[in-house]
Amino acid sequence: MLKTLSIANYRSLLNLTIPLGRLNVITGANGSGKSNLYRALRLLAETAQGGVINALAREGGLNSTFWAGPETLSRSMQMGDVPIQGTVRQKRVRLKLGFTAEHLGYAISLGLPKPSPSAFSLDPEIKRETIWAGDFYRPASALVDREAAVVKVRDKRQWQVISQHLSTFDSLFSQIADPKHSPEILDLRETIRNWRFYDHFRTDADAPARQPQLGTRTPVMHHDGRDIAAAIQTIREIGDHHALDEAVSDAFPGASLRVISHEDGRFSLEFSQHGLLRPLSGAELSDGTLRYILWIAALLTPRPPPLMVLNEPETSLHPDLLPALARLIIRASENTQVWVVSHASRLISALNESPECHAIELEKEFGQTRVKGLGMLDEPAWHWPDKQ
Ligand SMILES: Nc1ncnc2c1ncn2[C@@H]1O[C@H](COP(=O)(O)OP(=O)(O)O)[C@@H](O)[C@H]1O
Numbered sequence: 067m068l069k070t071l072s073i074a075n076y077r078s079l080l081n082l083t084i085p086l087g088r089l090n091v092i093t094g095a096n097g098s099g100k101s102n103l104y105r106a107l108r109l110l111a112e113t114a115q116g117g118v119i120n121a122l123a124r125e126g127g128l129n130s131t132f133w134a135g136p137e138t139l140s141r142s143m144q145m146g147d148v149p150i151q152g153t154v155r156q157k158r159v160r161l162k163l164g165f166t167a168e169h170l171g172y173a174i175s176l177g178l179p180k181p182s183p184s185a186f187s188l189d190p191e192i193k194r195e196t197i198w199a200g201d202f203y204r205p206a207s208a209l210v211d212r213e214a215a216v217v218k219v220r221d222k223r224q225w226q227v228i229s230q231h232l233s234t235f236d237s238l239f240s241q242i243a244d245p246k247h248s249p250e251i252l253d254l255r256e257t258i259r260n261w262r263f264y265d266h267f268r269t270d271a272d273a274p275a276r277q278p279q280l281g282t283r284t285p286v287m288h289h290d291g292r293d294i295a296a297a298i299q300t301i302r303e304i305g306d307h308h309a310l311d312e313a314v315s316d317a318f319p320g321a322s323l324r325v326i327s328h329e330d331g332r333f334s335l336e337f338s339q340h341g342l343l344r345p346l347s348g349a350e351l352s353d354g355t356l357r358y359i360l361w362i363a364a365l366l367t368p369r370p371p372p373l374m375v376l377n378e379p380e381t382s383l384h385p386d387l388l389p390a391l392a393r394l395i396i397r398a399s400e401n402t403q404v405w406v407v408s409h410a411s412r413l414i415s416a417l418n419e420s421p422e423c424h425a426i427e428l429e430k431e432f433g434q435t436r437v438k439g440l441g442m443l444d445e446p447a448w449h450w451p452d453k454q
């Protein structure tokens with residue numbers, strides 16, 4: 067379970083350290099930084115898949131993701147006595163992302179390369195990656211430390227260099243896999259790789275979720291929902307089938323959901339509703355109904371991940387379905403840590419019914435995202451290994 071997440075210099079997140087619980091609900095006005103926070107978490111996940119440099123390029127390059135405000139905001143700027151203006155930079159610009167999980171922490175910092183004739187001279191570089199034991203980084207608790215091309219691992223009191231040739235575009239997760247000298251790298255890599263993100267399901271007329279699909283056992287539904295029928299059938303056979311039926315009738319009293327397996331090996335959905343003479347197929351379902359069924363398949367997964375991240379799950383759901391969706395999310399949070407980004411008040415208030423619900427309301431002040439009501443004292447301790 068993630069205990070703390072920290073981000074520096076990423077878009078409106080100049081410096082944000084947030085404590086996390088089992089069920090986290092990120093809310094806030096438009097432009098407060100909810101999506102930025104979601105994207106920062108995705109970037110962290112990309113480090114373990116070897117895709118962080120590419121992901122940054124897709125966002126328009128590292129330079130455009132850096133905090134666009136001044137390095138420091140003087141008191142007179144805050145009071146409005148002088149206009150907000152840039153100051154002479156004291157430090158290099160680095161994008162930093164980090165978290166602590168149960169026993170281990172990880173941080174990465176990315177920066178721009180020195181000018182070079184390479185055609186890739188705008189590619190960001192990984193400057194530092196550190197793994198430590200405990201709740202926050204201290205030099206004495208570091209277990210693995212990578213600086214540019216060199217990776218060191220602590221061996222009792224000594225540091226041992228285990229690689230001197232790491233490329234600046236490779237994370238240590240993608241290059242080092244040595245269970246004997248650095249089990250924590252593998253441990254964290256597996257954790258991060260299993261984080262599961264659900265962003266926007268496709269429910270348009272041509273959406274794969276509406277078509278019959280070849281089905282094999284599917285404990286983890288694809289992020290676009292293409293294998294929904296197989297995922298539902300897998301829950302029926304090896305998952306919590308009572309919860310499945312309950313979730314359907316919670317939202318649609320009297321309705322039932324079946325999966326038909328065709329002779330050619332394809333699977334499709336069949337949804338029977340009160341008042342209709344025949345069941346509807348996946349292709350005939352309304353957007354909202356299909357989307358709710360997609361959420362059932364995602365949330366009742368028989369193989370819960372360590373962390374499940376749901377970005378605006380309310381999208382195209384009728385507000386009346388939101389309390390049932392909240393109950394489904396709360397149930398999922400018993401088996402997995404959940405992170406919900408939402409601005410639907412009915413969903414948020416229904417999630418708040420759970421005693422586990424940890425509401426994080428974001429606000430923007432002088433262009434910076436902050437957590438509302440989180441004072442200096444409530445902020446978890448955090449130190450970046452990279453002091454730049
Ligand atoms: N590089 C940047 N530096 C500072 N602020 C930025 C940067 N890029 C985007 N922003 C700010 O982030 C805000 C958008 O945040 P976003 O996470 O999309 O909000 P929402 O809470 O609506 O999802 C915009 O208001 C914009 O001012």
Ligand SMILES: [Mg+2]
Pocket residue numbers: 100101102
């Ligand atoms: Mg947004």
